[in-house]
Amino acid sequence: MKTNVGTIDRIIRIIAGVVLIGLSLAGVIGVWGWIGIAPLATGVFRFCPRYWPFGISTCKTKEDAT
Numbered sequence: 001m002k003t004n005v006g007t008i009d010r011i012i013r014i015i016a017g018v019v020l021i022g023l024s025l026a027g028v029i030g031v032w033g034w035i036g037i038a039p040l041a042t043g044v045f046r047f048c049p050r051y052w053p054f055g056i057s058t059c060k061t062k063e064d065a066t
């Protein structure tokens with residue numbers, strides 16, 4: 001798996017996933033909050049399978065750094 005999730009994207013995904021799971025555990029949004037596992041996993045592993053077929057990457061490249 002090639003990394004295709006950048007730093008800011010990663011932080012947003014992890015926070016969103018934790019919030020959704022937390023709300024589900026607190027009983028605020030019910031079982032649907034467990035969908036937060038998807039953004040949490042993609043943030044932790046830095047790979048989004050939905051980005052891959054389209055060649056999308058939010059990672060900073062060397063060309064962007066210069």
